[in-house]
Amino acid sequence: MTSRYTTKRPRRLILAVDGPAGSGKSTVSKILAMKLGLLYIDTGAMYRALTLKATRSGMNLEDEDVLTKLAHGTKIDLKESIGGLKVLLDGEDVSGLIRTPELTDNVRYIAKVPGVRKEMVRMQRAIGENRGAVLEGRDIGTVVFPDARYKFYLDADEKVRVKRRYDELMGMGQKVGMGDIKKAVSSRDASDIKRAVGALKKADDAVYIDTTELSINEVVDKILLYIGKWGQVHFSKK
Ligand code: DC
Secondary structure: OOOHHHHOOOOOOEEEEOOOOOOOOHHHHHHHHHOOOOOOEEEEHHHHHHHHHHOHHHHHHHOOOOOOOOHHHOEEEEEOOOOOEEEEEOOOOOOOOOHEEEHHHHHHHHHOHHHHHHHHHHHHHHHHHHEEHHHHHHHHHHHOOOOEEEEEEEEOOHHHHHHHHHHHHHHHOOOOHHHHHHHHHHHHHHHHHHHHHHHHHHOOEEEEOOOOOOOOHHHHHHHHOOOOOOOOOOOOOO
């Protein structure tokens, strides 16, 4: 059956931002959403929250049927707050629990399950369509909103992405070694790219931006310029 998303543009303004870990897409998407008055939807946080629920209950992470049922019985909300985006798992604020290296490593088991992805995509469309949004993830431009008005694919050299991830974890007070981060980033890239459903992939009509040598604000300005809003919204300082 053809989804209506493949034949019609979504009613609201949707910006799809995809790319690998450390490409800068989270920070860029948050700023864009704020400047454009749109919702910011961190789809990775949704996969992370479900992973937390599965690991907490000691589930077999290889059992796709059980994981699919779990996805159907779970409520994940993203709430904007002064301290940043709050991730609510069945009403509990789990924002501080879903970024550990162990959890990050386990997301791959949940993210490769077709039934889980189907349910996530359904939730993401429902939230995005409601108000218009900047969605960031791996499959936004290819699966979630293939007819999004604007699509971007952010990328950067692996060395730079590893350093960004290292800085991010250190900033959260987590003691990590650069070697471990490098291993974790490349194995996560591999599972994101090789997944049979919802794999990390640039949509054919997405604009590719290499952020290796760019500051966050330079990327934001590039995107605002592209969508014709540059100058209409607050200028970014370098
Ligand atoms: O963006 P992130 O690093 O928080 O994402 C965590 C993991 O979630 C990532 O390795 C793959 C998965 N993910 C996904 O499969 N599909 C998405 N749309 C977003 C994230």
